[in-house]
Amino acid sequence: MIAGQVPVHAIELEPGENGDKILGELERISSNSPDGTLVLVDVFGGTPFNASMQLMRGPSVECVSGVNLPMLLEVAMALQGGTADSLDALARMAAESGKNGIKNARESLSPAGGR
Numbered sequence: 001m002i003a004g005q006v007p008v009h010a011i012e013l014e015p016g017e018n019g020d021k022i023l024g025e026l027e028r029i030s031s032n033s034p035d036g037t038l039v040l041v042d043v044f045g046g047t048p049f050n051a052s053m054q055l056m057r058g059p060s061v062e063c064v065s066g067v068n069l070p071m072l073l074e075v076a077m078a079l080q081g082g083t084a085d086s087l088d089a090l091a092r093m094a095a096e097s098g099k100n101g102i103k104n105a106r107e108s109l110s111p112a113g114g115r
Contacts, residue, residue, distance in 0.1 A: 006076040007033075013047060022051040026061075036060040036087035038075065040067040040094060062091035070101025 011025045030037040037060065039052040044065040052063040064071070074097035075090060077083075084090035 006079050008076070011048070019047045019051040022048050023054055026052060026055050030055055030061055033060070036062070038087060038090050038094065039063040040071065040075070041065050042067055060087065062087050064091050064094045064098065066095075066098050068098050068101050071095075071098035073097075 009025075009029050011022055013022060026037070026039065037055075039048075039055075039061065041048040041052060041063060042065065043049060046065075049063065049065055052061065055061040056063060071094050075094050078090060078093055084093055
């Protein structure tokens with residue numbers, strides 16, 4: 001609703017499945033993405049992350065872990081507005097916006113930064 005239509009693919013990993021399923025899906029998606037593929041994963045070192053590392057041998061795949069909604073929105077808006085001039089720039093933008101989206105409400109809203 002916020003960013004409109006963006007080229008996003010979600011890959012679900014069910015309990016008991018291994019990275020082969022994810023790797024196969026990532027290969028299919030990246031082979032159909034001439035401008036490159038940005039893979040956003042939940043956990044650094046997890047199964048989706050490890051599968052994406054196998055694709056990063058080539059220059060047209062980047063991976064950023066710690067996915068959150070601010071990261072997704074920033075990437076979606078950059079894709080819509082054409083503000084990322086490269087896949088590398090989009091990955092850096094995703095990581096930065098993900099970090100900036102994490103706030104401790106009490107510290108952020110309190111003038112003294114605490115209780």
